[in-house]
Amino acid sequence: xxxxxxxxxxxxxxxxxxxxxxxxxxxxxxxxxxxxxxxxxxxxxxxxxxxxxxxxxxxxxxxxxxxxxxxxxxxxxxxxxxxxxxxxxxxxxxxxxxxxxxxxxxxxxxxxxxxxxxxxxxxxxxxxxxxxxxxxxxxxxxxxxxxxxxxxxxxxxxxxxxxxxxxxxxxxxxxxxxxxxxxxxxxxxxxxxxxxxxxxx
Amino acid sequence: xxxxxxxxxxxxxxxxxxxxxxxxxxxxxxxxxxxxxxxxxxxxxxxxxxxxxxxxxxxxxxxxxxxxxxxxxxxxxxxxxxxxxxxxxxxxxxxxxxxxxx
Numbered sequence: 001x002x003x004x005x006x007x008x009x010x011x012x013x014x015x016x017x018x019x020x021x022x023x024x025x026x027x028x029x030x031x032x033x034x035x036x037x038x039x040x041x042x043x044x045x046x047x048x049x050x051x052x053x054x055x056x057x058x059x060x061x062x063x064x065x066x067x068x069x070x071x072x073x074x075x076x077x078x079x080x081x082x083x084x085x086x087x088x089x090x091x092x093x094x095x096x097x098x099x100x101x102x103x104x105x106x107x108x109x110x111x112x113x114x115x116x117x118x119x120x121x122x123x124x125x126x127x128x129x130x131x132x133x134x135x136x137x138x139x140x141x142x143x144x145x146x147x148x149x150x151x152x153x154x155x156x157x158x159x160x161x162x163x164x165x166x167x168x169x170x171x172x173x174x175x176x177x178x179x180x181x182x183x184x185x186x187x188x189x190x191x192x193x194x195x196x197x198x199x200x201x
Numbered sequence: 202x203x204x205x206x207x208x209x210x211x212x213x214x215x216x217x218x219x220x221x222x223x224x225x226x227x228x229x230x231x232x233x234x235x236x237x238x239x240x241x242x243x244x245x246x247x248x249x250x251x252x253x254x255x256x257x258x259x260x261x262x263x264x265x266x267x268x269x270x271x272x273x274x275x276x277x278x279x280x281x282x283x284x285x286x287x288x289x290x291x292x293x294x295x296x297x298x299x300x301x302x303x
Contacts (some may be wrong), residue, residue, distance in 0.1 A: 007295065010291055010294055010295050011295065013213075013215075013218060013291055014288070014291055014292070014295075016215065016218060016222065017218060017222045017284070017288060018222075019222075020218075020219050020222030020223045020226070020238075021222050021223070021225055022225045022226070023223060023224070023226070023231070023238060024222075024223045024224070024226025024227040061258075075266065075267070076267060081231075081234060082227035082228070082229065082230035082231070083227060083228040083229050083230070084226070084227045084228060085228060088228070132217075145285050197246055
């Protein structure tokens with residue numbers, strides 16, 4: 001079989017292998033829509049809890065609904081993307097952070113200890129900073145590391161301002177790191193995962 | 202004179218080689234994703250994947266998700282080994298100087 005192969009053909013085969021392995025490894029799902037969805041969910045929950053008489057239900061109901069929509073959309077898109085170790089690693093960070101925040105805030109709220117909005121904003125911002133930071137390191141994505149820094153800065157800032165100001169800081173961080181970053185991710189990701197090398201038999 | 206290494210004919214096909222390489226970089230991949238990455242047709246892709254499956258280099262899991270059929274492909278240990286052997290042989294052939302027409 002190797003008798004009639006030119007050096008060019010051999011090198012071309014090696015290049016094909018390298019490019020295809022890299023293609024599979026670098027392929028990640030586009031999660032821009034999830035950032036936008038969760039950003040809107042935070043706004044809905046905050047608006048509901050501020051202006052409704054049934055404010056206790058605002059966060060648990062909105063978060064469970066957002067989680068349900070995320071699972072439904074992610075399942076419908078699952079076939080379009082390969083399952084990779086990198087994808088599983090990034091996903092695990094967000095799932096673990098989400099569950100931690102949900103359980104912690106539910107317990108704090110039920111026990112009546114979540115009385116200071118600054119406490120809520122500081123914990124939520126710090127945890128979102130952690131998830132974004134870990135994701136950014138795994139994906140080597142500077143822009144997402146920028147989001148992590150914004151969240152960490154927000155977590156620190158809300159400790160030194162009034163309750164109302166802390167809500168404004170939190171809303172601003174959501175706008176930048178969820179809505180704007182999500183829109184950017186959705187647009188950038190749409191053109192990124194196109195095939196590069198045709199490989200016909 | 203060193204003996205020339207043989208290239209595995211199952212791995213050597215351009216599309217099959219691309220498929221094995223793609224699958225070696227992921228845990229599992231769906232048929233449509235492989236088709237998009239390789240820009241191949243359904244018929245050709247299916248035929249080449251079947252050859253790889255028959256050689257024991259990939260496995261397929263067929264299921265329905267939201268009533269839509271889904272074929273998930275994974276590279277096997279034998280497939281990974283065959284790809285590694287193929288790369289080793291290629292490098293060996295290339296390092297034997299400018300053999301070009303061997």
